Amino acid sequence: MPTPKDDDDVEYERAFHRAQVELVKFQKHVIRNGQKVLLIFEGRDAAGKDGTIKRIVEHLSPRETRVVALGAPSDRDRKSWYFQRYVEHLPIAGEIVLFNRSWYNRAGVERVMRFCTEQEYDEFMQTVPTFEQLLAHCGFTILKYYLDISRKEQEKRLLRRRKDPLRQWKLSPIDAKATKHWKHYSEARNEMLSRTHGVFAPWIVVRADDKRAARLNVIRDLLSRCEFHGKNRHGELPDPDLVSLFDESHLKSGMIAD
Template sequence: MSQKAKSKPSGTKGYKETLRTLQVELVKLQKHLIKNYLQILILFEGRDAAGKDGVIKRITEHLSPRETRVVALGKPSDRDRNSWYFQRYVPHLPSTGEMVLMNRSWYNRAGVERVMGYCTETEHEGFMRSVLPFEHMLVDSGIQLFKYYLDISKDEQTRRLKDRRVDPLKQWKISPVDKVAIKHWNDYSAARNEMFARTHNEITPWHVVRADNKKQARLNVIRHLMSLVDCPDKDEHAARPDQDIVFTFDQESLSNGKIAL
């Protein structure tokens, strides 16, 4: 079944009202985070044009900028390429009382770098072997780590990438990688599937977001995040995501149509 068929419609007024309610819940969460010296790190991965920017914007829109950081690293420098792979990410990890959202993360090595040939097979394999020990070390240090993968259909990605090229307000989003995203669709699917198979685990699981419907994706990521974090003041009803839109990865989802192939 297509993602659009499973997405529930939301009028503009209803969407804005629901979003505001959920953003109030996020403010409660942040107050709890600051008060209890907690650390939250959220990784957002997904196909090009999957809507990572939009989800992150709605999460951070009304949060305190002093305790909220969005990290979107650019092309690695020569120094980065000659250093321990995770080194460029370590300075951006959350301190106590902080929430950090990474718009793409160290999983670049499992996706874009792998598909586009920006890393060697040896570098890719080294990453795959070391990423879970690295993440588990972060969790052991007190960081709450959440991993989201925004998934869209091939038709929807084609439409969004075309829209970027003609919309003057979206020109900054265009990159050389975008131009070959559709061409490498199957390669990205294979890389994603291997990433899930080797890095999904009980401690730092992958949560998949069916994102053909941008509004429903945004609302349900917030709901899902609220469901994962203990916060005594949260509205338990608001923290109930649609499990057809956000769900924890399992192998069956690769064959039953829940994840775009």
């Protein structure tokens, strides 16, 4: 027999249902008005990007929703303009596209693991704000979520991946080096957030040690930032202790994991 759900589980599922109903309203508005919505999800390995994206798209129309999770660049990709392979995946009118990692690979994994040169990294950091400003000028709505977890939580999740045969598809050679390079990833993250946060494409930091709370609050935050027909003006707002626009003070206040 199934285990009875406690009151917290029941309330969580009700809250999630309400949020997903609002998401469906939002998508209908996006389709009707030909909007182009781009959601970017970044974070350390095991930060919860897959699960968060899965819950967002769960009840959305698959025809107007795409999840983009690109693999390692090919030889041709390496010879192309860096943003070129991402451009073809951008949303068209009426679409919502979610990037599970994005062009910010260059500011994170590629930077830490030295998969790019210093020159390539510097060029990216200088040009990405202009690139995103151009997209915004051309009618794209861009929201960038950084899912932040503690070192202890990352270690726990990576261990679970290694032990669970149903999760092992998530394992990669990079995972094995994630905790070893914790400090380097922190430094790369801090520079990325500081230099690429802006009004056209803001970074929204999510404290994601609690997976369920993170998923629910990301959806609430998304809904709070977008206008759409039929929006519940009395709907639940995101918890400001869990989700907030990036600010330099976060790097010293404990809002972001050291």
